[in-house]
Amino acid sequence: MNINDNFRFLCMGLPDDIRRKKECGDFDGAVRLIDKKLAQGKLPEALCRSLTVQREILLRLPQDYPYSRAAAIAQIQSKIADFTEAEFNSLVEEGRIDWIYVQGQQHFFSRFFASLCKTDRVFAARAGEPWDEGTISPREVAANFVKEKGEVSARVRCRAELHIKEEAFVKGEKVRVCLPLPVACDSQSDICIEYANPKPSCITPENAPQRVIYWEQTMQENTPFTVEFSYTRTAQYHDLENPATTSERPNFDTEEVAPHIMFTPYLRALTAELTDGVEQPLEKARKIYDYITENVTYAFQPAYFGIENIAEGCARNLRGDCGVMALLFITLCRCAGVPARWESGWYVEPGSSGAHDWAQFYAAPYGWLYADTSFGTGAVRAGNEPLRRFYFGNLEYYRMAANTEFQADFAVPKDHWRVDPYDNQLGEIEFAERGLRGEEFECKKEILSLELL
Structure with missing residues (x-):
C-alpha cells in the first residue's frame, strides 16, 4: 500500500485529547498520544490511517511557522524602521498574517512578509519592494x-x-x-x-x-x-x-x-x-x-x-x-x-x-x-x-x-x-x-x- 493513500482518511478527525494538544501547539505530546493509541491495536482502520497522517503532519507543521512574535516584528522592522507592534497586531487580527500556537505561544508563518508585499501596495512601498500590479x-x-x-x-x-x-x-x-x-x-x-x-x-x-x-x-x-x-x-x-x-x-x-x-x-x-x-x-x-x-x-x-x-x-x-x-x-x-x-x-x-x-x-x-x-x-x-x-x-x-x-x-x-x-x-x-x-x-x-x- 502506498503510504500517501492514507491522506484519503484525513477527514476522519482527531480524538479530543490529541486535538486539544495539536491546537495549543503541544506537538510532541500529540505525537506521543498517537503512538500510544496506535500501539494498542484496538482502533478502526479508518482512524488508524487518519492518525498515521496526522502524526506526520504534527512533525512537519512547526517548520512552516518558525517566527515568534518578536522575531516576526523584527523581520518587518528590518525593512520598515517605523513599523509598530500595534500595526502588527492589526494585521494579525485582520487575518493577514497566519499563525498557530507552538507550545502555547503564537508562531507566525514563514512567508508572511512576502505575502504582505505581494498583496498590499502600501506595505510593499514602505518595505522598498517592487509592485507591478496595474502595469x-x-x-x-x-x-x-x-x-x-x-x-x-x-x-x-x-x-x-x-x-x-x-x-x-x-x-x-x-x-x-x-x-x-x-x-x-x-x-x-x-x-x-x-x-x-x-x-x-x-x-x-x-x-x-x-x-x-x-x-x-x-x-x-x-x-x-x-x-x-x-x-x-x-x-x-x-x-x-x-x-x-x-x-x-x-x-x-x-x-x-x-x-x-x-x-x-x-x-x-x-x-x-x-x-x-x-x-x-x-x-x-x-x-x-x-x-x-x-x-x-x-x-x-x-x-x-x-x-x-x-x-x-x-x-x-x-x-x-x-x-x-x-x-x-x-x-x-x-x-x-x-x-x-x-x-x-x-x-x-x-x-x-x-x-x-x-x-x-x-x-x-x-x-x-x-x-x-x-x-x-x-x-x-x-x-x-x-x-x-x-x-x-x-x-x-x-x-x-x-x-x-x-x-x-x-x-x-x-x-x-x-x-x-x-x-x-x-x-x-x-x-x-x-x-x-x-x-x-x-x-x-x-x-x-x-x-x-
Missing part, C-alpha cells in the same frame, strides 16, 4: 492576443533540475527521483523529451494524471538530475459574454474526493446561496468564479501536507493561493452539479517561471473550459475587470501542465511520504528508508525558449 504585463498582452486571434499556439522548451543539498546527501544511498513532465491534454501536444541526465529509469505515459520522469540509482557523487523538454501549448478563446444555453447536465467529475473535495454542510450552504435561481451550468460556474475572485484574498499558504480541508478552509478564511482557490472552485462547482477538475504545473512566462494551479469546468455546448481564480484575483487587485473576465473560460499560452488530477499516484514506485501528497510541480526524492522533505533538496526551473507558431 501592462506580458500576461495581459498574451491574454489580449488570444482574445484578438481566437487561437494561439506556442512552442515552449523548458529545463528542470533536482539537486540534493550537501547536508542531506549520503554517498552510496539508493535514491528514487521524480521530476514533472508535460502531460498530453486538450491544450498541450507534440511533447518531446530533448535531454535527460542521468539516463532515466522510466518516463511515464503522456496521459498519466501526474506525469514524471523517474530515476532510480545508487549515488556515489552528488550530481543533479536534469531534464529538458519541449511541447506545444494552444490557447483557444471562448467568448462567454452571451453564452448559449443547454439542457445537458453531465454527471462526470462531480463526485467528492476526500479529504479536500468534500460537500460539507457549510460548502453546501454556500453553493446553494451562490447559485440560487441559476439553472445553466455555465452561469453556476460563473457565479462561483465571481465570488472567489471578488472575495478571496491571495495569500501564500503553508505546505498542503498539513492542511486538513483545503477547500473549506479557503471558504471560511477567504484567503488562499492558486491551488487553494482552484480547489474551492472545483468543490463548489461539483457541489452545484457542474463537472470540474484540476490542472497544474508551471506558469512559463519568458524570463520567469513558477509553480501554478488552475481549474477546468465543463459546460455544454463549449465542452471543457478553464478558470484561473488566482489570476482573477490578481486582476481585481490591479483594477483590471476585462482581464478578470478573461480568466473565466480562458487561459493564455504561458502554461506547462504536468498534472490533470489532484491527489493522483505516480505510475512509478513511491514507498514514503511525498513532499506534496496531492500534486507535483517541483519533484520528489526518496531514499530507501524515507522520503526527503522539501528543505533537503533544490529544484530549478528555466524557460529556454517560447516561440509563437
Whole structure:
C-alpha cells in the first residue's frame, strides 16, 4: 500500500485529547498520544490511517511557522524602521498574517512578509519592494492576443533540475527521483523529451494524471538530475459574454474526493446561496468564479501536507493561493452539479517561471473550459475587470501542465511520504528508508525558449 493513500482518511478527525494538544501547539505530546493509541491495536482502520497522517503532519507543521512574535516584528522592522507592534497586531487580527500556537505561544508563518508585499501596495512601498500590479504585463498582452486571434499556439522548451543539498546527501544511498513532465491534454501536444541526465529509469505515459520522469540509482557523487523538454501549448478563446444555453447536465467529475473535495454542510450552504435561481451550468460556474475572485484574498499558504480541508478552509478564511482557490472552485462547482477538475504545473512566462494551479469546468455546448481564480484575483487587485473576465473560460499560452488530477499516484514506485501528497510541480526524492522533505533538496526551473507558431 502506498503510504500517501492514507491522506484519503484525513477527514476522519482527531480524538479530543490529541486535538486539544495539536491546537495549543503541544506537538510532541500529540505525537506521543498517537503512538500510544496506535500501539494498542484496538482502533478502526479508518482512524488508524487518519492518525498515521496526522502524526506526520504534527512533525512537519512547526517548520512552516518558525517566527515568534518578536522575531516576526523584527523581520518587518528590518525593512520598515517605523513599523509598530500595534500595526502588527492589526494585521494579525485582520487575518493577514497566519499563525498557530507552538507550545502555547503564537508562531507566525514563514512567508508572511512576502505575502504582505505581494498583496498590499502600501506595505510593499514602505518595505522598498517592487509592485507591478496595474502595469501592462506580458500576461495581459498574451491574454489580449488570444482574445484578438481566437487561437494561439506556442512552442515552449523548458529545463528542470533536482539537486540534493550537501547536508542531506549520503554517498552510496539508493535514491528514487521524480521530476514533472508535460502531460498530453486538450491544450498541450507534440511533447518531446530533448535531454535527460542521468539516463532515466522510466518516463511515464503522456496521459498519466501526474506525469514524471523517474530515476532510480545508487549515488556515489552528488550530481543533479536534469531534464529538458519541449511541447506545444494552444490557447483557444471562448467568448462567454452571451453564452448559449443547454439542457445537458453531465454527471462526470462531480463526485467528492476526500479529504479536500468534500460537500460539507457549510460548502453546501454556500453553493446553494451562490447559485440560487441559476439553472445553466455555465452561469453556476460563473457565479462561483465571481465570488472567489471578488472575495478571496491571495495569500501564500503553508505546505498542503498539513492542511486538513483545503477547500473549506479557503471558504471560511477567504484567503488562499492558486491551488487553494482552484480547489474551492472545483468543490463548489461539483457541489452545484457542474463537472470540474484540476490542472497544474508551471506558469512559463519568458524570463520567469513558477509553480501554478488552475481549474477546468465543463459546460455544454463549449465542452471543457478553464478558470484561473488566482489570476482573477490578481486582476481585481490591479483594477483590471476585462482581464478578470478573461480568466473565466480562458487561459493564455504561458502554461506547462504536468498534472490533470489532484491527489493522483505516480505510475512509478513511491514507498514514503511525498513532499506534496496531492500534486507535483517541483519533484520528489526518496531514499530507501524515507522520503526527503522539501528543505533537503533544490529544484530549478528555466524557460529556454517560447516561440509563437
